[in-house]
Amino acid sequence: CNVKAVIPAAGHGSRMQSDIPKQFLTVGGKTLLQYSIEAVCADPRVTEVIVAVSDPDSSDLPNASEFHVAQPVTYISGGDTRAESVCRGVEYAVAQGATHTLVHDAARPCLPKEALVRVIDSGTASQHGAILAIPVRDSLKRAMTSSGMAAHIEESVDREHLWQAQTPQVFQAQALLNGIKHMGAHNPQLTDEASAMQWLGYQPVLVEGAFKNVKVTHPEDFECVASWLLASTT
Numbered sequence: 001c002n003v004k005a006v007i008p009a010a011g012h013g014s015r016m017q018s019d020i021p022k023q024f025l026t027v028g029g030k031t032l033l034q035y036s037i038e039a040v041c042a043d044p045r046v047t048e049v050i051v052a053v054s055d056p057d058s059s060d061l062p063n064a065s066e067f068h069v070a071q072p073v074t075y076i077s078g079g080d081t082r083a084e085s086v087c088r089g090v091e092y093a094v095a096q097g098a099t100h101t102l103v104h105d106a107a108r109p110c111l112p113k114e115a116l117v118r119v120i121d122s123g124t125a126s127q128h129g130a131i132l133a134i135p136v137r138d139s140l141k142r143a144m145t146s147s148g149m150a151a152h153i154e155e156s157v158d159r160e161h162l163w164q165a166q167t168p169q170v171f172q173a174q175a176l177l178n179g180i181k182h183m184g185a186h187n188p189q190l191t192d193e194a195s196a197m198q199w200l201g202y203q204p205v206l207v208e209g210a211f212k213n214v215k216v217t218h219p220e221d222f223e224c225v226a227s228w229l230l231a232s233t234t
C-alpha cells in the first residue's frame with residue numbers, strides 16, 4: 001500500500017489568544033507543525049507528507065531541507081474549514097497514487113511512534129480504516145450552554161463506552177474523499193475523518209491513542225506540550 005499523510009495546517013487558532021496560528025508557535029527553535037510532520041514520518045510506510053496551509057508560497061514556511069525526514073513534504077492551499085483543507089489534501093494524495101491517507105492535526109506534535117505504527121497497521125488492514133482514541137476519564141455532564149457560565153446540569157452522561165477521538169486517522173484514500181464530498185466540507189458534524197467514513201456506512205476501528213497526543217487548543221495545552229517536546233529533545 002501507499003500511505004500519504006495529510007496535515008491540515010490552515011487554521012487561525014483563535015482560541016489560543018495568540019497572533020500566530022498555534023501550529024506555527026515554536027518550541028526549541030522548531031514549529032509545532034515541524035514536530036507533527038517529523039512525527040508522522042517516523043513510520044516509513046508514509047511515503048509523502050501533504051501540508052494544507054493558507055499560503056503555500058509564503059517564504060516563512062520551512063523548506064524540505066529543514067525537516068529531518070526522508071519523505072518529501074509538499075505544501076498545498078487549504079480551505080476555510082478543516083474538512084475543506086483535508087479534502088484538498090486527500091484529492092492531491094489520490095492524484096499522486098495514494099491507496100491510503102493518514103490525516104493528522106498540525107497541532108498534535110507529541111504523537112508517539114508506537115501509536116502511529118498501531119493506527120497504520122489497523123487502518124491499512126481493515127477496509128473500515130482506523131483512528132487513535134482514548135477512553136473518556138472525567139465524568140460527563142450535559143448542559144444547554146457551551147461557555148460554562150452559570151449553567152445548571154441537565155443530565156449526567158454515562159462515560160462507559162465513550163472515547164475521545166484523536167488523530168492520526170487512516171483510511172482508504174478514495175473512500176475518505178467520497179465521504180467528505182458526500183457529507184459536505186462545511187457540514188458542522190464533520191469534525192473528523194471518521195465521521196465522513198461513517199456517513200458512508202463504514203465503522204472505523206478504535207486504536208489505543210496516547211494522553212500525550214493532545215491537540216493544542218488553549219494556552220495551557222501549549223505549556224504542557226512545550227515541556228514534553230523540550231524533554232524529548234534534551
Ligand code: C5P
Nearest residue numbers: 008009010011079080081082085106107
Ligand atoms: O481548530 P482546530 O483545532 O479544530 O483545527 C485542527 C487542525 O485543522 C489545525 O491543525 C488547523 O490548522 C487545521 N485547520 C485547517 N484549515 C482550516 C481550519 C483548521 O487546516 N480552515
